Amino acid sequence: MIRVxxxxxxxxxxxxxxxxKKQGDMELAGVTKTKPDYKSMVAEKKGIPVYAVDMKSLxxxxxxxxxVRGTLNDLLQRVDVMVDAAPExxxxxxxxxxxxxxxxxxxxxxxGDMLAEASFVAQCNFDEAKGKRTVQVVSCNTTALCRVxxxxxxxxGVARARAVLARRATDxxxxxxxxxxxxxxxxxTLPSHHGPDVQQVLKGLNIVTMAFKVPTTHMHLHSLIxxxxxxxxxxEDVLAALEAAPRTQMVDGKxxxxxTAAIIDFARDMGRPRNDVYEATVWRDSVTVVDGExxxxxxxxxxxxxxxxxxxxIRAVHGGYTKEQSMALTDASxxxxxx
Amino acid sequence: MIRVxxxxxxxxxxxxxxxxKKQGDMELAGVTKTKPDYKSMVAEKKGIPVYAVDMKSLxxxxxxxxxVRGTLNDLLQRVDVMVDAAPExxxxxxxxxxxxxxxxxxxxxxxGDMLAEASFVAQCNFDEAKGKRTVQVVSCNTTALCRVxxxxxxxxGVARARAVLARRATDxxxxxxxxxxxxxxxxxTLPSHHGPDVQQVLKGLNIVTMAFKVPTTHMHLHSLIxxxxxxxxxxEDVLAALEAAPRTQMVDGKxxxxxTAAIIDFARDMGRPRNDVYEATVWRDSVTVVDGExxxxxxxxxxxxxxxxxxxxIRAVHGGYTKEQSMALTDASxxxxxx
Numbered sequence: 001m002i003r004v005x006x007x008x009x010x011x012x013x014x015x016x017x018x019x020x021k022k023q024g025d026m027e028l029a030g031v032t033k034t035k036p037d038y039k040s041m042v043a044e045k046k047g048i049p050v051y052a053v054d055m056k057s058l059x060x061x062x063x064x065x066x067x068v069r070g071t072l073n074d075l076l077q078r079v080d081v082m083v084d085a086a087p088e089x090x091x092x093x094x095x096x097x098x099x100x101x102x103x104x105x106x107x108x109x110x111x112g113d114m115l116a117e118a119s120f121v122a123q124c125n126f127d128e129a130k131g132k133r134t135v136q137v138v139s140c141n142t143t144a145l146c147r148v149x150x151x152x153x154x155x156x157g158v159a160r161a162r163a164v165l166a167r168r169a170t171d172x173x174x175x176x177x178x179x180x181x182x183x184x185x186x187x188x189t190l191p192s193h194h195g196p197d198v199q200q201v202l203k204g205l206n207i208v209t210m211a212f213k214v215p216t217t218h219m220h221l222h223s224l225i226x227x228x229x230x231x232x233x234x235x236e237d238v239l240a241a242l243e244a245a246p247r248t249q250m251v252d253g254k255x256x257x258x259x260t261a262a263i264i265d266f267a268r269d270m271g272r273p274r275n276d277v278y279e280a281t282v283w284r285d286s287v288t289v290v291d292g293e294x295x296x297x298x299x300x301x302x303x304x305x306x307x308x309x310x311x312x313x314i315r316a317v318h319g320g321y322t323k324e325q326s327m328a329l330t331d332a333s334x335x336x337x338x339x
Numbered sequence: 340m341i342r343v344x345x346x347x348x349x350x351x352x353x354x355x356x357x358x359x360k361k362q363g364d365m366e367l368a369g370v371t372k373t374k375p376d377y378k379s380m381v382a383e384k385k386g387i388p389v390y391a392v393d394m395k396s397l398x399x400x401x402x403x404x405x406x407v408r409g410t411l412n413d414l415l416q417r418v419d420v421m422v423d424a425a426p427e428x429x430x431x432x433x434x435x436x437x438x439x440x441x442x443x444x445x446x447x448x449x450x451g452d453m454l455a456e457a458s459f460v461a462q463c464n465f466d467e468a469k470g471k472r473t474v475q476v477v478s479c480n481t482t483a484l485c486r487v488x489x490x491x492x493x494x495x496g497v498a499r500a501r502a503v504l505a506r507r508a509t510d511x512x513x514x515x516x517x518x519x520x521x522x523x524x525x526x527x528t529l530p531s532h533h534g535p536d537v538q539q540v541l542k543g544l545n546i547v548t549m550a551f552k553v554p555t556t557h558m559h560l561h562s563l564i565x566x567x568x569x570x571x572x573x574x575e576d577v578l579a580a581l582e583a584a585p586r587t588q589m590v591d592g593k594x595x596x597x598x599t600a601a602i603i604d605f606a607r608d609m610g611r612p613r614n615d616v617y618e619a620t621v622w623r624d625s626v627t628v629v630d631g632e633x634x635x636x637x638x639x640x641x642x643x644x645x646x647x648x649x650x651x652x653i654r655a656v657h658g659g660y661t662k663e664q665s666m667a668l669t670d671a672s673x674x675x676x677x678x
């Protein structure tokens with residue numbers, strides 16, 4: 001059994017913790033929270049051991065009469081692998097703590113920061129993470145770009161990729177951030193950091209990205225333009241490459257998938273926990289080839305797409321699994337269909 | 340004096356009517372409304388003659404005790420040029436009415452429909468509209484694409500254009516339409532109609548477009564990717580071409596233009612009527628050249644960008660003006676800066 005801890009219990013941490021519990025070869029040793037709230041209450045109800053991040057945090061739990069097992073340092077003694085899901089920009093601060101405890105760590109990818117020995121997207125570079133002490137699961141946008149572009153590259157070759165990312169403004173539970181009724185180029189300078197982030201995984205790929213925020217809370221929308229290497233490649237070739245790709249689902253406008261909202265609604269209807277969409281979602285009817293360039297729309301659930309990658313990254317650093325073995329276990333546990 | 344009527348007094352009609360009033364060589368003979376409401380009350384306060392669209396509509400005005408001069412047919416007797424600004428898809432129904440009255444007509448561009456003898460963007464093809472009886476001002480998105488792409492083409496040549504259009508969901512006063520909290524590929528199939536629409540003006544241009552709706556009411560955001568003909572063209576060359584373009588303004592993120600909202604706020608602060616932005620607005624800091632392709636963000640005020648084109652189209656079909664004469668008169672009257 002791989003003993004896993006999760007430091008941080010927000011958007012990613014909660015999902016990874018639940019996913020760890022579903023793995024037959026993993027044991028969730030516990031999660032950390034900075035303060036007691038409804039999220040820690042839910043953890044307690046689920047039987048997940050909750051730890052405070054530090055002594056001050058521990059006091060807050062005790063003062064509130066909330067269940068708490070100790071601090072992050074205590075949790076670190078009980079795990080083989082720690083998943084860092086602490087708030088943005090705090091991973092760097094925790095890194096020496098993990099190192100001192102000699103615990104292997106999975107970091108989450110952020111904006112261009114590199115905290116680990118390797119960036120990670122399971123289907124692209126699982127083997128690169130093997131034997132590493134630190135691995136960084138790339139961001140939701142980068143994960144989707146890597147999955148879809150590598151799939152097309154495998155099928156018909158990608159000479160050059162351009163992606164326009166319409167990013168959801170923030171997550172559904174975050175009521176502090178905007179925008180409302182505006183589009184925010186983010187950044188206004190080009191290219192955005194997503195291209196170089198993809199290149200950490202798909203090395204040597206020619207890619208330029210542009211990104212802006214739109215007033216939604218569910219899913220990013222990618223508009224992809226891929227120059228194809230294979231002479232005379234047709235739409236059918238691109239579709240075949242995408243259909244064969246793991247963790248990529250195809251939807252159609254004519255089946256009612258008229259928006260990102262429909263994809264989330266489909267996940268709700270399918271009984272996915274928290275309506276999570278683990279798959280990069282490609283509109284089949286958007287896939288078009290014009291003059292050797294493939295165009296398509298891809299939707300990305302920012303809360304969920306990296307969950308399977310975190311599980312595979314745990315196995316990769318722990319060792320003893322092939323890519324195929326790990327991905328099969330992960331996909332079966334999360335209900336990601338094999339094709 | 341060119342006697343001008345405006346059929347329809349909504350988003351475009353109201354703006355064109357006000358712009359006509361500002362022209363020294365034009366007289367606003369009147370506007371039509373289907374029913375009395377706050378918009379017709381404002382028109383009355385401004386001294387604009389209001390006509391009902393038909394007899395039933397005339398009854399409604401009279402029943403409400405609202406000022407009304409007659410019907411569309413009466414207005415048609417008093418004009419040289421009619422601007423059709425009736426709701427979407429009704430231009431076709433009115434076309435025979437205009438023809439029977441032997442009145443030259445300016446139509447508004449919609450989704451791929453072609454009602455007139457020529458499509459029109461003043462700086463691109465003014466001369467093509469000369470002597471025509473019917474001219475169609477292209478849509479807001481198409482107008483912006485034509486202005487910006489033709490400017491870059493003039494400066495450094497455009498071999499191939501790709502545009503991703505993040506479209507505002509609807510206008511600020513329209514509370515019936517969505518989306519809220521979703522992104523809507525529109526259509527899900529690719530390419531969108533905007534490419535062929537641009538080709539009605541920039542004939543022979545190689546262009547592919549993708550479009551989706553986002554939950555905003557102010558401005559579209561275009562992400563442009565232009566393959567440049569000029570070998571070794573630099574960012575500075577593209578910027579110079581854009582700086583030289585009429586009806587195109589440049590803004591910078593570092594000057595506070597962080598979003599579409601900032602551009603509208605700037606227009607409000609500058610005293611523009613109804614915060615109208617007539618110019619295609621390019622983020623200077625977004626303009627980037629990578630491997631012979633120029634990338635940039637462009638914001639488009641869907642309510643206002645076609646207003647100067649309507650005024651120039653009136654002069655073009657009326658005759659007696661060069662492109663330069665007409666555009667100079669229009670720009671001076673609307674406060675569009677010459678550079």
